[in-house]
Amino acid sequence: MHVYPRNMNNHTASRAAATTASAAAAVIGASGYTGQEVVRLLRAHPHIRLVAATSESERGQRVPGTALQYVAPEDVKLEADLVFTCLPHGESGAWSVRAHEAGARVVDLSADLRAGGHGAVYGVPEFWRDAIRVGSLIANPGCYPMGILFSLAPLLRAGMVDLTRTVIIDAASGVTGAGRSAKREYLFGEVADDYRAYAVGNAHRHVPEIAQALARVNGGAAPEFVFTPHLLPVRRGILETLYIPVVAGVTPLAAVSACATAYAAEPMVEIERTGLPSLRQVVGRNVMAIGFSAVSGVSAPMLVCVAAFDNLLKGAAGQAVQNANVMSGWGELEGIPL
Amino acid sequence: MHVYPRNMNNHTASRAAATTASAAAAVIGASGYTGQEVVRLLRAHPHIRLVAATSESERGQRVPGTALQYVAPEDVKLEADLVFTCLPHGESGAWSVRAHEAGARVVDLSADLRAGGHGAVYGVPEFWRDAIRVGSLIANPGCYPMGILFSLAPLLRAGMVDLTRTVIIDAASGVTGAGRSAKREYLFGEVADDYRAYAVGNAHRHVPEIAQALARVNGGAAPEFVFTPHLLPVRRGILETLYIPVVAGVTPLAAVSACATAYAAEPMVEIERTGLPSLRQVVGRNVMAIGFSAVSGVSAPMLVCVAAFDNLLKGAAGQAVQNANVMSGWGELEGIPL
């Protein structure tokens, strides 16, 4: 791909202009589940005009809902103000860096830049909005870390978590989280009617990202945790059940209050006053829903927390568009389904 | 129902005869998911002849796979040697006690007698086979407690569990576990594409049963625990992920060895040498599959354990037939799908 953005090497100018002009956007790796979802959101975005979408496997086919055809990445020659890179981990970062060097504002949806390489900003506006506003290369966060970060951050900052004990995070994700590559283990005949744990014992790729996000959000003071993802026989959605050791006297109501205060100005975070969110209430919406429950019958105080969100929206594409909005100076909710 | 068993008030004689003769069996509450599964197993059982099946809601309809019609409970007049009572909690126990007093060998599949009322024996042959052999009123265990008991018992007995910390049990069950009553929350339109926690914070009916079973199996020394069930959008199967605090030096291999030794003579327990069981490998089979994984990155030693089984077989009907086999002096595997 040869990216010749309009505002070459001038990200500040680009951003100033953004508030008045629409941006030309390219999606690199647009036929995977995340890429498809980015395309779907961009089609309805008031300030974005999709000008290119790449796909190796579907090259030449029509990009759904658009007049474009998928092109091979190496055949792209375009002027893009905004690039969303949705390639597999290991490939994606290099593309993003190249597009960024050529002057585009870039959101990389892979894990490649999440540790901060190449000056990438970790893209969670609810926590690091100012950095995203002045950034031009955003590392979109992983799906699983999002529910954990949003649930624990207010409690950590309020000193409610007992850092001497281990947080347990039991998570379940719909199958689109595994991508759209043709792998036998994700065939309908394998996944339907099944449920299984994978990458058990802190072996998942997201574990360092979770640790990094929790440490950052609370000045380095974060609890140890065990993270276990499971594969759910549904297409979309992540539900995470957290077992949070708390200091004495911390009630579900106190946790709810801490979150309600922390997210008072955040339209994409829904704190349940009573009850716990379920998967379906969040699928198709770019929100993070969180609730807390008391636990009876244990001596060491603990809360159960459930966080639910759409892995393709608040866990990927919706978050990416939100990041693009913030970075571009547009309304943060533009083009995002709530 | 009026039960006039053949061997009135003579359970010992009944059992002696059982090894040579077949038994006439009645299923009370036979059109629910558990009752249907009991009927299905009894149809293929070499020593059992199904003579009656009751159902209020399907009275007069054909019992699938048999020449019988469902009758109303109050219209039953039969000579049954063996009664399986699958009525809702609160109704089931009284029926079972009456049938037992009339001389039948009884397996009650509800929660009513699991605390031991009316002399009922808690029906887990792998742990209390001798009591079941001489028993005539069996309280079939709840589904969720089974995976927990089978996973923890060998570790508890081997002194591997750190009893000062809390065991976390995150469980997911197929929808047939909720029964076949027409309730809006279990409609296909509500459950499909969803996943949710319920009875969170040790609020589930099975919590006291879990505590009791763990205490019994290890002379009273059992850990505190938090139990969270979730509703899976599948018909059958339970998968339980346990986070077990262990004493220093206990490896997954040690846990596997403890279980392999404990269950060496138990054909219905499958210990995974490496890896963890998934839901589908157990659906349709009367087995309990268990595996263990190490956890990295935590100071306080912990194992992750996954137990998987079919909620309608090893979690209900299969277990009930196993209990009937033991109680009746038949081969424990007779009529049971492995």
Add this chain to the structure above:
Amino acid sequence: MHVYPRNMNNHTASRAAATTASAAAAVIGASGYTGQEVVRLLRAHPHIRLVAATSESERGQRVPGTALQYVAPEDVKLEADLVFTCLPHGESGAWSVRAHEAGARVVDLSADLRAGGHGAVYGVPEFWRDAIRVGSLIANPGCYPMGILFSLAPLLRAGMVDLTRTVIIDAASGVTGAGRSAKREYLFGEVADDYRAYAVGNAHRHVPEIAQALARVNGGAAPEFVFTPHLLPVRRGILETLYIPVVAGVTPLAAVSACATAYAAEPMVEIERTGLPSLRQVVGRNVMAIGFSAVSGVSAPMLVCVAAFDNLLKGAAGQAVQNANVMSGWGELEGIPL
């Protein structure tokens, strides 16, 4: 319910005002699947303000996504310009007629008024837009008839269908089409992993409506047909496979052309130039997707046609809002997801 609409008995005035003012709307029977979907659409409608939603079963609970509570129908006292009646067949029509007599513009989503009783206009703008424009009581069409009408109408009008032979219509619907009442046959445990025909042999309630719609659309000349619905284990969507006997020489391309011409100005109808629509491409969108295929190896010429649409949108709630838009003089696409 007591409906005191603002523009009592003055539907013409109401409509004139509609283009400049927003309408207050009530949804009667708002907690069923159709009612929920109407509410969901109205929340995002630029000209409609939802002021009441009724539900017997969820009375007092929060209407999702709104600040309203469900009220019992008899407790409603409101000024509504627009009423959507989503009650069960047999109850719904009477409510609609009363609301209409009290001056509201009404869309009835039941079958009660589809034969034209009480002056109700059959609500398919693509065919009878002028009547809807001047109407104030609309009978929203049944879901199954929609795909059949949209597929056959252009071919009938073009004289392409051989009326001496029988059209076969094999249809499959997601489970939300059966409503949200708690019935055992629609439990997840019954429907999942199953597929079955029902109301076979032209026994379905929609058969007379199909016959009436086909006759109306072509001046009385309509073919005989056999209609067989099946229950699909998915939540949403209808796919209808039609076997259409055609006069000699009618190719799929000719059928596509006839449809493309007929629907050239209709943004909610998508004609596939090649290929056939699948269920998922229409779920969540208020469109009717139609494609045609040739048939080889038969002497009597025939086309296979597939029509796919979302039973809750183009088959119910989306169609209802489209009707309300036409009737109210608003843009026909307002508030409708494409």
Add this chain to the structure above:
Amino acid sequence: MHVYPRNMNNHTASRAAATTASAAAAVIGASGYTGQEVVRLLRAHPHIRLVAATSESERGQRVPGTALQYVAPEDVKLEADLVFTCLPHGESGAWSVRAHEAGARVVDLSADLRAGGHGAVYGVPEFWRDAIRVGSLIANPGCYPMGILFSLAPLLRAGMVDLTRTVIIDAASGVTGAGRSAKREYLFGEVADDYRAYAVGNAHRHVPEIAQALARVNGGAAPEFVFTPHLLPVRRGILETLYIPVVAGVTPLAAVSACATAYAAEPMVEIERTGLPSLRQVVGRNVMAIGFSAVSGVSAPMLVCVAAFDNLLKGAAGQAVQNANVMSGWGELEGIPL
């Protein structure tokens, strides 16, 4: 693979011996869905000892439920009396022919030999039992043709079908019918919540086989037909809805009687006296269930027929074992789940 069967080139001797001795069996292509199911059935078969199972993709892994490992086809060196070949179409037939030439009794589960090449016998015992009894190379039938053949044959033979009109066959199959190769279109994320037609207009590979089977079963006099398969979002099962033009006066009851008489001695065929079979009642069972319904409102007399069966059992593996039983002189029901 080098097959050195025990009874080299002596199929008659082999069969005579079969009634008294057990057979050593090999499954070629044993890790696909059909191969897995054959293995599962053979494990429980009283006269068969599984001695080898091949798989390219899972070579070296354990064959589930056995002590064997999958081997590569070319590494097999065995003495097999009985070979089940479950390779893809195009590969399978050649293997079967080689194994047969080396002396084994062979059931080929692909389409390669169904036209009768190499003297293969078309394997439907209910119609051609005598030929199978003396055969040693069996072409196991395709899944879709089975329901059509079993439904139509008795009506054709009874002269009930109006051969001047076209039979419509609308079929729906679970996803395991598409095999276990890693193809994007069969990913869970693609198939779940979807339903779609494919190979429309008599383009499916099974169409010639259907025509051949119908012609054979009725001395060449068979109707024209249109066959449309659909992909169901379930793992197992086929349901076929047939629209059968009948001669005047043929009632559903007459059709039921014709079938009941034709299959009176066939335990694997279930004719519904009233009502129609559904998918789930046949999944897991080696049966063909068939029912008929009247059609009202049409001038040209027609019946609707529904046939339901498990695509992996009566549509593949169960049928294969049934064929092996007949060919080997064993009880036809041995090792087959009903």
